[in-house]
Amino acid sequence: MTEILFYHMQRQSLETVLPSLLEKSLERQWRVAVQATSEERLQALDDHLWVFSEESFLPHGTDRDPDCATQPVVLTLRDANPNGASIRFLVEGAALPDDAGAYQRICILFDGTDQDALLHAREQWRGAKEAGHSVAYWQQDERGRWQKKA
16 A cells, blocks of 8 residues: 655745655655645645755646656646656645555655644544555654654
């Protein structure tokens, strides 16, 4: 089954956390899909990934791009897997895709300061466990490093 990792962000924003996780995925030579739920968030992530660091470049596109199937990272609002990704990041409460079992890993990033986001992540945790997926919970320590808590 798919490994599903829950990232409880408390000390850093999505814009800080996501690029480093994407870089680690690309280092492993995984193709990546990032699913948001709003056009505004998708556009903000698209813009941010071009300029988040002066020392780094994250090649990416959106599923609206004609060459999205060739992109190592694709941003989407849809459930589909436009670039044959092996890892999928779900942000702002995006639902587990119907084909969750087709991924090597799914990462759910949620805002630990938002009570609704916490409740939604708990529901996703229960659903993932009931579906037989391997689940793990990661939380940031005081220095912003990730520690596995469950």
